[in-house]
Amino acid sequence: MLDPEILARVQFAFTMAFHIIFPSLTIGLASFLLVLEALWLRTGNDTYLSLYKFWTKIFALAFGMGVVSGIVMSYQFGTNWGPFAKLSGPIIGPLMAYEVLTAFFLEAGFLGVMLFGLNRVGPKLHITATGMVAVGTLFSAFWILSANSWMQTPAGYSIETGRLVVESWFDVVFNPSFPYRLVHMVLAAYLTTAFVVAGVGGWHLLRNRENAAARIMFSMAMWLITILAPLQILAGDMHGLNTLEQQPAKVAAMEGHFETSKGGTPLILFGWPDMKAGETRYAVEIPYLGSIILTHTLDGEIKGLNEFAPEDRPNATIVFWSFRIMVGLGVLMLLAGIGSLWARYRKTLFECRWLHRFAFIMGPSGFIAILAGWCTTEVGRQPWVIYGILRTADAGSPVSPVAIAGSTIAFFVAYAIVFGVGTAYILRAMRQDPRHAHIAAGEIYRADHAQIVDQLDSHKH
Amino acid sequence: MDYQLIWVLLIAFAVFAYVTLDGFDLGIGILFPFEKKAENRGKMMNAIAPIWDGNETWLVLGGGGLYAAFPAAYSLLMTAFYVPVIIMLLALVFRGVAFEFRFKSRDHTAHWDFAFAAGSIIAAAMQGAMLGAFIEGIDVQNGHFVGGPLDWISPFSLFCATAVIVGYALLGAGWLIMKCDGPLQGRLRAIAKPAVIWMAANLGVVSLMTTYLNPAYGERWFSTPNIFILAPIPLITAGLLFWLWHAVKRREKTVFGITLSVFFLCYLGFGITLFPHIVPPIMGFREAASPDNSLSFMLVGAAILLPIILGYTAYAYYVFRGKIDDAGYH
Numbered sequence: 001m002l003d004p005e006i007l008a009r010v011q012f013a014f015t016m017a018f019h020i021i022f023p024s025l026t027i028g029l030a031s032f033l034l035v036l037e038a039l040w041l042r043t044g045n046d047t048y049l050s051l052y053k054f055w056t057k058i059f060a061l062a063f064g065m066g067v068v069s070g071i072v073m074s075y076q077f078g079t080n081w082g083p084f085a086k087l088s089g090p091i092i093g094p095l096m097a098y099e100v101l102t103a104f105f106l107e108a109g110f111l112g113v114m115l116f117g118l119n120r121v122g123p124k125l126h127i128t129a130t131g132m133v134a135v136g137t138l139f140s141a142f143w144i145l146s147a148n149s150w151m152q153t154p155a156g157y158s159i160e161t162g163r164l165v166v167e168s169w170f171d172v173v174f175n176p177s178f179p180y181r182l183v184h185m186v187l188a189a190y191l192t193t194a195f196v197v198a199g200v201g202g203w204h205l206l207r208n209r210e211n212a213a214a215r216i217m218f219s220m221a222m223w224l225i226t227i228l229a230p231l232q233i234l235a236g237d238m239h240g241l242n243t244l245e246q247q248p249a250k251v252a253a254m255e256g257h258f259e260t261s262k263g264g265t266p267l268i269l270f271g272w273p274d275m276k277a278g279e280t281r282y283a284v285e286i287p288y289l290g291s292i293i294l295t296h297t298l299d300g301e302i303k304g305l306n307e308f309a310p311e312d313r314p315n316a317t318i319v320f321w322s323f324r325i326m327v328g329l330g331v332l333m334l335l336a337g338i339g340s341l342w343a344r345y346r347k348t349l350f351e352c353r354w355l356h357r358f359a360f361i362m363g364p365s366g367f368i369a370i371l372a373g374w375c376t377t378e379v380g381r382q383p384w385v386i387y388g389i390l391r392t393a394d395a396g397s398p399v400s401p402v403a404i405a406g407s408t409i410a411f412f413v414a415y416a417i418v419f420g421v422g423t424a425y426i427l428r429a430m431r432q433d434p435r436h437a438h439i440a441a442g443e444i445y446r447a448d449h450a451q452i453v454d455q456l457d458s459h460k461h
Numbered sequence: 462m463d464y465q466l467i468w469v470l471l472i473a474f475a476v477f478a479y480v481t482l483d484g485f486d487l488g489i490g491i492l493f494p495f496e497k498k499a500e501n502r503g504k505m506m507n508a509i510a511p512i513w514d515g516n517e518t519w520l521v522l523g524g525g526g527l528y529a530a531f532p533a534a535y536s537l538l539m540t541a542f543y544v545p546v547i548i549m550l551l552a553l554v555f556r557g558v559a560f561e562f563r564f565k566s567r568d569h570t571a572h573w574d575f576a577f578a579a580g581s582i583i584a585a586a587m588q589g590a591m592l593g594a595f596i597e598g599i600d601v602q603n604g605h606f607v608g609g610p611l612d613w614i615s616p617f618s619l620f621c622a623t624a625v626i627v628g629y630a631l632l633g634a635g636w637l638i639m640k641c642d643g644p645l646q647g648r649l650r651a652i653a654k655p656a657v658i659w660m661a662a663n664l665g666v667v668s669l670m671t672t673y674l675n676p677a678y679g680e681r682w683f684s685t686p687n688i689f690i691l692a693p694i695p696l697i698t699a700g701l702l703f704w705l706w707h708a709v710k711r712r713e714k715t716v717f718g719i720t721l722s723v724f725f726l727c728y729l730g731f732g733i734t735l736f737p738h739i740v741p742p743i744m745g746f747r748e749a750a751s752p753d754n755s756l757s758f759m760l761v762g763a764a765i766l767l768p769i770i771l772g773y774t775a776y777a778y779y780v781f782r783g784k785i786d787d788a789g790y791h
Contacts, residue, residue, distance in 0.1 A: 082537070169758050
């Protein structure tokens with residue numbers, strides 16, 4: 001019961017799952033805020049300022065929770081995974097140090113100006129601060145995805161007397177799976193944010209379809225979904241091909257294939273992968289589709305899980321289902337985009353109740369898809385923590401199981417309180433009428449805007 | 462200077478930046494129980510709201526830097542300090558979200574005030590206890606930590622915990638005396654006065670106990686000619702504390718500056734005592750270091766980015782200079 005490896009993994013998975021939710025939202029929101037502020041400065045339309053203030057409140061809450069849960073992650077490498085930290089330090093350490101230097105300081109340094117500084121620095125410096133925060137979130141994604149990808153597909157290193165030495169930093173940073181993972185994750189973050197914004201917009205439209213601010217955010221978010229959902233499916237497909245090349249056992253688990261079939265592999269839509277029996281029960285299959293998707297040919301061969309030694313197989317039951325949740329949500333996202341195009345064509349985007357309801361229900365879909373995707377990729381790389389180099393079983397600290405169990409329970413309780421309350425505050429902020437968000441301090445900002453318009457006019461003359 | 466030495470100094474710099482910058486943030490939380498008015502508590506929080514995030518980032522650079530540059534030491538220390546690190550992190554979670562939640566909650570301000578104060582006090586206490594346990598040394602055999610999860614608790618480490626709490630409170634008071642005015646400022650001066658005496662006593666006791674804990678530490682300070690070269694450090698510290706005692710009553714801006722200088726001299730003394738150990742008393746920083754090409758790769762980034770970071774951090778402080786305005790949060 002008190003197996004320290006399982007306990008440490010439960011704790012890591014739990015704290016990670018909580019943490020990843022917040023950056024997924026703040027990466028997208030930061031860029032959205034930048035666009036809103038730019039639109040406000042360009043057009044002078046105060047509705048954009050209202051939307052900016054409205055989403056800034058939500059951003060600040062999500063960012064705060066992301067920061068505190070992220071600090072926990074950075075120390076957990078050492079507390080629960082000492083041998084991993086010792087071995088990986090020379091490679092993962094510098095990547096994370098670059099994340100701190102390029103991203104964390106940038107975000108934290110300009111966040112204060114972004115949240116509190118509009119009337120102190122003026123709009124031009126203020127939009128620069130918003131931009132810096134947005135860029136910072138993307139730098140952060142760059143480095144953390146590089147570190148994670150390196151653990152999945154290590155490259156550019158050699159092993160000298162039991163320690164890792166870098167041969168090429170370029171190969172380490174741009175390791176074989178990194179470009180695919182980065183694109184897939186950043187698109188996922190933008191899509192997640194788009195669905196949150198569309199969900200909130202849809203909810204306000206259901207209450208009052210004349211709400212100008214709700215109309216703007218709903219329309220903007222739906223455009224983003226229409227463009228990004230198909231792109232994400234394309235990126236996911238390319239990422240899958242890369243995984244087939246780099247981590248074939250993971251793909252076998254995702255597909256639920258235990259036996260290698262010589263060409264014409266079917267796609268198993270649903271079923272129950274049984275690890276003990278070594279087969280997928282109750283499989284519903286589409287002939288040839290597996291080969292078509294994974295090899296882009298009719299008769300491509302896909303290795304089954306039974307080809308790998310039993311101790312090298314990831315848990316197919318979990319990976320198979322988490323992958324299907326992610327893909328299923330991706331399909332629904334695509335449909336939402338198509339639905340909005342249809343509504344736009346019929347000029348009923350703001351009258352179409354079922355679309356607003358659908359957007360509202362799909363509001364949290366991005367988070368679920370990201371968690372499912374994260375589960376697929378992380379459980380799928382087991383039993384390795386650094387693929388082919390260090391097994392998870394050998395990576396844990398020599399800490400007493402009681403200490404890990406105790407800290408895990410403490411994290412459960414603390415996170416339940418803090419993130420439960422935080423989510424409640426976010427939902428409450430989302431319920432406010434977005435048209436009135438800027439009124440609290442609006443006079444100051446209007447004065448600012450009048451100034452800019454004057455400046456722009458004097459440039460023109 | 463080689464890469465290993467440069468990185469020891471850089472991490473030492475990051476940790477010092479953390480201790481002083483987040484030190485005054487935590488200090489404000491430690492002072493919260495002394496101020497009952499919700500309105501004044503809001504002012505105290507607003508005095509750091511725009512900058513605390515950047516201050517806390519130095520903690521990540523210190524920890525992340527140790528992981529990257531001296532992974533053997535990081536893995537040993539985090540294992541030995543498992544319990545206090547986890548408690549500190551949980552305390553920082555509550556204290557960190559309190560900044561956002563306090564102003565968002567309508568009916569539960571008092572709860573988040575409590576979380577902010579308790580989180581700050583507990584985080585400071587854990588940092589002090591770890592400092593004490595670090596000086597005392599951890600149980601290592603064949604490169605593995607072999608002690609128990611509660612080894613970090615000792616009379617000395619608990620004393621260090623109170624010393625850090627008082628020190629941070631004084632830093633926080635110094636910051637607030639600079640940023641506030643009126644009756645609130647007067648109350649802060651009244652709290653800071655006895656704290657100076659308390660801090661002076663703490664420093665004396667911790668310094669003397671440290672030199673007895675390990676003969677090598679005493680040797681470093683009391684052998685000739687070291688005793689003559691190093692004597693200015695405690696003497697200047699004593700002078701600064703005396704000045705601080707007077708400044709607390711009538712100065713507005715110097716209180717924070719003097720406290721900062723006292724922290725710097727203590728930190729310097731601490732470094733002189735322990736150098737070159739990174740896990741006292743068994744591991745020197747050279748044994749714990751990453752390969753040179755990892756250290757040089759990071760150094761390129763640090764050399765370019767740290768000056769830029771210090772630049773925009775200074776700018777952010779400049780933007781929010783002067784007394785706290787009542788315009789409020791968001």
